[in-house]
Each structure stands twice: as structure tokens, then as C-alpha cells.
Amino acid sequence: MAESLRKRVIDLLVSQKKLDRSKLEEILQSPRAKEKSLGQLLVDEGVVSQQELLSTLAQGLQMPPISLARYEIDPALAQIVPERMARQHRVVPVSRIGNRLSVAMADPLNVLALDDLAMTTLLEISPVIATERDVEQAIQKLYHPESSLEAISAESQTDLMEEAGLEIGGKESGDEDVVDLTAFGMAGQKAPIVKVVDMMIVEALKARASDIHIEPYEQEVRVRYRVDGGLIDAFHLPKRHQNALTTRLKILSKLDITENRLPQDGRFKVRSENREVDFRVSVLPISFGNKIVMRVLDKSNLSVGLEKLGLLPESRAAFEKAIGRPYGMILITGPTGSGKSTTLYSVLAQMNDPGRNILTIEDPVEYQVEGITQVQVHPQIGLTFPSALRSFLRQAPDVVLVGEIRDGETADIAIKASLTGQIVLSTLHTNDAPSSITRLIDMGVDPFLLASSLIFVAAQRLCRQICPRCKVPDEAAPSRLKSLGIVLEKGQEVYKGKGCAYCRKTGYRGRFAILEAMLVDDRIREMIIARKSSDEIKAYAVSSGMRTLRQEGIVHLLQGRTSVDELQRVTSEDEMEG
Numbered sequence: 001m002a003e004s005l006r007k008r009v010i011d012l013l014v015s016q017k018k019l020d021r022s023k024l025e026e027i028l029q030s031p032r033a034k035e036k037s038l039g040q041l042l043v044d045e046g047v048v049s050q051q052e053l054l055s056t057l058a059q060g061l062q063m064p065p066i067s068l069a070r071y072e073i074d075p076a077l078a079q080i081v082p083e084r085m086a087r088q089h090r091v092v093p094v095s096r097i098g099n100r101l102s103v104a105m106a107d108p109l110n111v112l113a114l115d116d117l118a119m120t121t122l123l124e125i126s127p128v129i130a131t132e133r134d135v136e137q138a139i140q141k142l143y144h145p146e147s148s149l150e151a152i153s154a155e156s157q158t159d160l161m162e163e164a165g166l167e168i169g170g171k172e173s174g175d176e177d178v179v180d181l182t183a184f185g186m187a188g189q190k191a192p193i194v195k196v197v198d199m200m201i202v203e204a205l206k207a208r209a210s211d212i213h214i215e216p217y218e219q220e221v222r223v224r225y226r227v228d229g230g231l232i233d234a235f236h237l238p239k240r241h242q243n244a245l246t247t248r249l250k251i252l253s254k255l256d257i258t259e260n261r262l263p264q265d266g267r268f269k270v271r272s273e274n275r276e277v278d279f280r281v282s283v284l285p286i287s288f289g290n291k292i293v294m295r296v297l298d299k300s301n302l303s304v305g306l307e308k309l310g311l312l313p314e315s316r317a318a319f320e321k322a323i324g325r326p327y328g329m330i331l332i333t334g335p336t337g338s339g340k341s342t343t344l345y346s347v348l349a350q351m352n353d354p355g356r357n358i359l360t361i362e363d364p365v366e367y368q369v370e371g372i373t374q375v376q377v378h379p380q381i382g383l384t385f386p387s388a389l390r391s392f393l394r395q396a397p398d399v400v401l402v403g404e405i406r407d408g409e410t411a412d413i414a415i416k417a418s419l420t421g422q423i424v425l426s427t428l429h430t431n432d433a434p435s436s437i438t439r440l441i442d443m444g445v446d447p448f449l450l451a452s453s454l455i456f457v458a459a460q461r462l463c464r465q466i467c468p469r470c471k472v473p474d475e476a477a478p479s480r481l482k483s484l485g486i487v488l489e490k491g492q493e494v495y496k497g498k499g500c501a502y503c504r505k506t507g508y509r510g511r512f513a514i515l516e517a518m519l520v521d522d523r524i525r526e527m528i529i530a531r532k533s534s535d536e537i538k539a540y541a542v543s544s545g546m547r548t549l550r551q552e553g554i555v556h557l558l559q560g561r562t563s564v565d566e567l568q569r570v571t572s573e574d575e576m577e578g
Helices: 003-015 021-029 038-044 050-061 075-079 083-089 111-121 132-143 149-153 157-163 192-206 239-252 313-323 340-351 385-395 408-418 435-442 447-453 477-483 522-529 534-543 549-558 564-570
Strands: 091-097 100-105 124-129 178-180 211-216 220-227 230-238 264-272 275-286 289-298 328-333 358-362 373-376 399-402 423-428 454-466 471-473 495-497 508-519
Touching: 050 124, 075 091, 075 132, 083 091, 083 111, 083 132, 091 132, 100 111, 100 132, 111 124, 192 211, 192 220, 192 230, 192 239, 192 264, 192 289, 211 239, 220 239, 230 239, 239 264, 239 275, 239 289, 313 328, 313 340, 313 454, 313 508, 328 340, 328 408, 328 435, 340 358, 340 399, 340 423, 340 454, 358 385, 385 399, 385 408, 399 408, 408 423, 408 447, 423 435, 435 447, 435 454, 435 534, 447 454, 447 522, 454 495, 454 549, 454 564, 477 564, 508 549, 522 534, 549 564
Parallel strands: 100 124, 178 264, 328 423, 328 454, 358 373, 358 399, 399 423
Antiparallel strands: 091 100, 211 220, 211 289, 220 230, 264 275, 275 289, 454 508, 471 495
């Protein structure tokens, strides 16, 4: 972005009160400031949306804006402006009338680019303004239409089947299966089905998806992404491409492509934009073929330190006190998909240093973390949670992570390990923190051993965060909260998201953890030994300062992070009792 344009944009945003000088200074000091334009930085930081940036630029330059995403460019224009020049100057031709060529630019004050275009095309150049991202996408679509999903889907089934799976990121299938997606759109030599899979993965990563669901039906194949806990439609493929798509993904995951009757599990790794992302693949035979679910395991999402999980200060302090202990058991409880593993991995990342021997036993290994010894269970050959744990204790560990306590034997060995000088981290499926104590006793754990080893239990849920770009006061909230026994103070606001392009019309973007954090003190130890009920333990814990899941959620609600709908979805009323 030219200096004059940059200054004009800053002045306009400041005058419109969308940007203050201190925030600007903070953005310009960030490491990414050298890699991206000011406009893109402002969009990424949530200061303005793409549309607001475009309107501001158009207003400042007195120049018509264009939304390239809605504009169909004549393919013949690619012959007038060479691709090299379009990419160099970030300009895309949009129309030609007589001797006048209209071009869309993110920086229409770039006189050198305009002169270069005029000399090359021998036409009169008329610039219009567009966002940088729209220009880049339009260049890709104009000069490489074959990389668009619609074009790839139109390829013949013969071509797809002949070439499916012959190339894994430019390597032979026996080598390390790392698929390089950094420049996938430029790889014109790739087979059509390879491009489909590449694009599907790239789009999923852009959408921040946690899972990709590939679902065959009678007439088509549906692809959905799970974003912030909910499934959204991504695209549909013709039925004739189903076998090629399944074959490609099975080859990537090193699975048997001839087996279509039994479930299979595998994994592969991709490299995209200087980061490596693991995919865990589950293949399930159903009526119309193989349903495939790919879990996206992006290590860059692992927060190093509890402060990055979005916890409230009191809950975080209790958690940090527990992990600061020299030995004992720490449990995270909650249903599937509540972020238990991610929280424990974040704790491990914080504890991971050369001075500690950290071992994990999991089914399956989700995140592969450097510096940590990770073992996956294989019950068919006798490598179970209990047998692995017994072996771990001979490896002199400092920290042990047990993926899940599923039975009394695993629980018994884990508890005894925590009493012999190790920190033991694990998960359990219970609805709240106090219930985990009675669950372990029901599994056959000796209450005296449990009381001696357990130092911290946390029930966790993942709560969706209101989209910062369409956040508005919720006028109906006071009456709804009154029915929940919550009365807002005068002037206190509760918010919701209207829904916009940034949050895919959901009103939410991103998630954070809410925690029911229970530190085990001497009184709770006495209650464990006396086999008190979970309700009695909960009543004491709440009276001693523990906040239930709903009480935690209410604090986040009043801080403007989430909505009433999300509070009611994630927590239940009985969590207020006690």
C-alpha cells in the first residue's frame, strides 16, 4: 500500500473513530506488520471488516469500489494482462470497453503499476478499488480456473480414477506422508482428485474447522466442516467422484483401499503456510459407501499456558496451584467434545522442558508434541492402559498423562503412580467435578488412596464467543435472565451476535473454556474417606468458593463474551444448586 494511500486510510479510520493511534501503533509493532499490508492487518485484527475497509478506501479516493466475489470476469481478459504482471502489481482486469480497460486494484494510487499496464496493453487504464484478498482470489480464479472446485468436479471420472492417489505432496507413497499445500493452487500438474482434496483441506483450515465430514448419499457426496462446535455445509460433489475421493484419502492415511466392509483408522500430515497440521481419519462403511471423518489436529492451536484458554482468574489460579504441586492426580471431566484433551495438552506444553520426563498413554494419540514420549494403546497385542502404566513407572517419569480413566484397574494404577512422586493428568466422563469422586469410588478405588492422591478436579465445557464484528446489545436478555434468577444492574448490558460474513451468519466466532474448578482440601479428603455423596461434596465446595459451570458462564455472560442462548445451551440449571 503506497504511503499516501496508507496515510489517507489511517486518517479516515481515525476520523470515523474505528481506529485510535495507540491501537495503530500496537498493530504496526507486531511481527506480522512486515509480512502483510496495513489493510490486511486491520482486517485480521478485527478493526474493520473487508467491506468496511473497501468503503473507507472508496470514500478516501473518491473512486468506485467493486466486490469481485460477485463479479464474473471474462476469461478472455487473461490474454490482455499477463499473469506475471497481475501478480506483481496485484491487479486484475475486470472489463474492456473499446480502448478502455478497467482494472481492480487494492492500491489504485500505484502510478508505476498503472503506467506499466498502459505500456503493456496499449490501452487506457481505468482503475477501480477492491480489497487485497478479493484481488488475489480473482487473479487465482482468472488465471487458474482449473483449481476451482467447480472446475475440478467437472473433470471426467476416467481421469480422476486413473490419477487418484499417485502423488502424495510430490513424494512416493512409501515416504513420509506430509502433503505440502502451501502452493496447491499453482500445482497444475496435480491430478484432479488431488486438487479436490487439497482445496477441501485448505478451505477447512481457513474456516478454522475442527473436523471434516465426507458423507456419501444415493445421488451425491456432501462435505461439511465443524466450526465452533457446529456443522456447516461446505460443498457437494457428484456421486461419480466418490470412489476417487475415498481412494485418495485412504492412500494418504495408509489404509487398505480394497477394504470397504470394515471400519478403518489412520492419519496423515499436511504442511500449509509454514505450519504442519495432523489429520486423524476414521472410515466407516455405510449404505452408500464409506463415510469419512477427519479430525483436524492443529498444534498451533495448543495454548502454552492456562492464561491462553480464556479461563477466569480464580479458576486459572486454582488450576495453576494444582500443577505447581510436586505430585498428585489432576482430573478434567466433561462430555466428548468439551475440550478436555486440548486443556491437558496446553498444561503439558507449559510443563514441557528438558528437566522433566513426560510420558503419555492415549487412545489414540491426538497431538504429537516434540519432547514428550507418547504411546498409543493396542489392546489386540496386550498394550492396554494398565499394562502401559505399569511400564511407565519403570521409566522414572515426572509427569504422566493417561488419556482416559475407563476402568477400576487403570484408575487404581494411576492413583498409586500419583502417590509415588508423579503428577498424573487424566480425563473422566462426568457432568460435574464432585461426581468424579463418587465415579472413581464406584469403579472400586479405595477412598483412602483417592483422598491421598487427588489434588484437583475440573469440569469443563466449551462456550462459543460472540462475534466481535456483529456484537449488539440483546434487548430481550433482561426478561430471559430474570427467569433464571439473574437481575441486571442499571446500565448493565448483555450481548448477542446478529450474524455476519465474518462469523458465517452464526453470531459466534471462536470458543473459550468455562471451568468448574475444585481444589481438594482437607475437608473434602475427610468427606471422600467418609464416602459422602457428590451432592454433599458439591455443597461444601460451593460454600468454600467454587463456582459451578453455570455461575462461571454467568460471569462470562456479564463480561460480554457470550450470549444467553449459549449459556443455556452449555450449562444446566441444576448446576446452580448447592
